Amino acid sequence: MSSTQLTAASRERALERLAESATPGRELDVLVIGGGITGAGIALDSAGRGLETAVIEAQDWGAGTSSRSSKLVHGGLRYLQMLDFKLVFEALAERDLLLTEVAPHLVRPVPFLYPLRHRVWERAFVGAGIALYDVLASLRRGKRALPWHRHLSRSDLSEVFPDLDPEAAVGAIEYWDANVDDARYVATLVRTAVGKGAHAASRTQAVELTKDADGRVDGAVLRDLETGRLVRVKARHVISSTGVWTEQSQALAGETGGLRVLASKGIHIVVPRERIRGDAGLILQTKTSVLFVIPWSRYWVIGTTDTPWTQDLVNPTPNARDIEYVLNEANSVLANALTPDDIIGTWAGLRPLLQPGTKDGTASEKISREHTVASPAPGLTVIAGGKFTTYRIMARDAVDFAIGAAAAAERPSPTTSIALVGGGDGWDRGAQTIGRRFGWDQATVDHLLHRYGARIGDIAELCEADEDLSRPLAHAPAYLRAEIAYAVTHEGALHLEDVMHRRTRMAYEYPDEALAALPEVARVVADELGWSPERVDRETRAYTAAVQAVASAARETDDEAAARARAAAPGIAAMSDTP
Incomplete structure (x- = not known):
């Protein structure tokens, strides 16, 4: 196994290997374009199958949508309203796999309250839906990862969430999902792929997709954005996973077909934890979106919006109306209204909304309601849609599609059993001893554990030096x-x-x-x-x-x-x- 360290030097070595691939007989098996959650997952899936793989990202790892999400790992309650039980089951199974085996140090359980405004019919209706949510989660083999839901009376609710306006709910249902530091998850995923032999280079942009004499995509021209130099790379399979840049990436091959994606902006605000008294998160239905009030370490994360975005894809930003909307929706249920002065941070992210069909009738496989894999040109695989929770499924589907059914059967995806760097059995062992050695309080030890897991020992080594x-x-x-x-x-x-x-x-x-x-x-x-x-x-x-x-x-x-x-x-x- 290779080192899992990502450094400026490892990046240079990756670029050197990419350049070598242009030599006949030295081509890579797979080149992955895009270093968000899905691209990083594809790199791990491919490298884990024993394929020589490189992954590039034009910005920093996860710098686009994958670091600007709601930071949730969840099954998607809203899909139950659409009667899409298969999709919810798949997402819940993935949620629990990440919680228990793949990344227990990065993905953490969190309770949510669904406030009820009507005493009888709503409690029965919503309660049935959340009960089904829990039942679907229990169908996965193994021990349940999260507690069962429970019903709360008005007095129970006032104890669990004192700052909920008494007029906003007659009670609530508490259920469980999970949260994640999305950006750290992506970086850790890339590190895990590198540990399996993948070559990883951030700040490296694909500016052209090249073709052989038969018109098959056989590589790319890359620009090292740190130096400006161009690097030519050859690969048997090129997989593009670039989210809201999907259509621009497809166009690099000189093709007019492919998947169609629109960008939708979602913003979040951050307020101090002490500003809202509550021990669980909130999920609220609004006229235009779902609003989450999420407990996050020392803060609350509140969002999101869902509005079309046609501006710069690199730097989406909240505007005053976005922020006002989120504040107003949160204040509609809070006993003590938040003000703009309470906000200490904001961010905006872009959802890649996959549009029906493909451009020019490109051959594709609608593998899931949430994501699609297509081949706008021979040798090029494109995947779009989906969500953070199901990235591993998307990665598996993309690699299977790229290498073909026969090769996929010979080299099946191994990622159900690959723990990310810092995870695995005993990931929290020894942390307290390290904390005592350096005089860190319990809050600091917990903070480090849920960022580095078993690699808290690496932090200790730096401190000892x-x-x-x-x-x-x-x-x-x-x-x-x-x-x-x-x-x-x-x-x-x-x-x-x-x-x-x-x-x-x-x-x-x-x-x-x-x-x-x-x-x-x-x-x-x-x-x-x-x-x-x-x-x-x-x-x-x-x-x-x-x-x-x-x-x-x-x-x-x-x-x-x-x-x-x-x-x-x-x-x-x-x-x-x-x-």
Whole structure:
């Protein structure tokens, strides 16, 4: 097994192997374009089958939709209303697999309350649906992963969620799902794929798909966005999983067919945990979307919206009306209204909504109500749709489709039994001893366990080598300095924005996107990457400009104006618009 470390050096080695693949007889088995949750899952699935695999991502790992979700792993209650029992069962089975075997350190149980407004018929109707949800979850082999639901009276509800407006519900039903740090999950998935032999290169954009003399896609031309150099790569199979960029990726092959995807924006706000008294999350039906109030460590995450987005796909942003909508919907059930001053962070993500049919009648396989796999050109497989919870199923389907039924039967997907880095049996063993060694309180130990699992020992090694790394950041004390170093030495962070937004979530957890912590973070990153003072200044200015642009965008009242404001700071190593 290969090392699971992602570093600037491992990225360079991956690019070297990609370049070697252009030599006759040295081609890769599979090239995966797109490093979100599905692309990372495809890389692990493919490499786990023994296929030589490379995965590239134009931005940072998970920088698009996969780091801007509602952070939930769930079965999808709404599909029960559509009587799609098979889809719900599949998602619940995946939820429980991630909770118990694949990533118990990253996926955590969380209770939710479904408030009831009517005493009799609604309790019976909703109760039957949630009971069915639990029954479907129990059909999976093995011990139940989560508790059964329970009915709460008005007085029970006031104890579990004191800050729910007494007039908003006559009671509730409590059920269980799970939450996840989506960005960390993606990075850990990539690391696991690398451990199985995959080659991984972030900040590497496909600018052309190449074809052989018979018109079969046989590779790509890549641009290293860190240096600008072009790399030609050859592969027997090319699989594209680029979410809202699906149509642009297909077009790189010079084809007009393929899948059709529209982008829908969903925004979330973050408020301090003490601002709302409650021990469970809320799920609320609104006129236009489902609103979640999700307990998240020291905070509440509240969202989401569902509106068309036709602006820049790289940097979607909340506008003032989005934020007002979320606040109003939350305040409709809270006893103590939230105000804009309570918000310490926001983000916006784009859902890739798969449209019916394919462009120009491309051959495809509608494997699931949620996702489709297509081949707009021989040698090219494209997958779109789906959701975070079922990424493993999507990855399996994409690889099966690409290599064909016969090869898939010989090399079946192994990912039901592959624990992600830091998981596996005994993933939490020894954490308390490590905590005592460095004087960390229980909250810090829990924080580290559910970010690194068994790899908390790696954090301890960094701290033993440099005692200063065992200290919390002065202006973001939930994080140790060692976590910043680890983001670079093990998790492939190349820029400050990678650390601030995805290896940690401090950009959403501290005011002004944690600008106060930026100088200390920059010093730790600079020490690990050998940055010059000029490089530190450039990275710091780029991050600060992006923070200011996001704040400016949030004051605008429509998407077009917000996108113009956000475009003032495109960021480091921006994606290329032209080949």
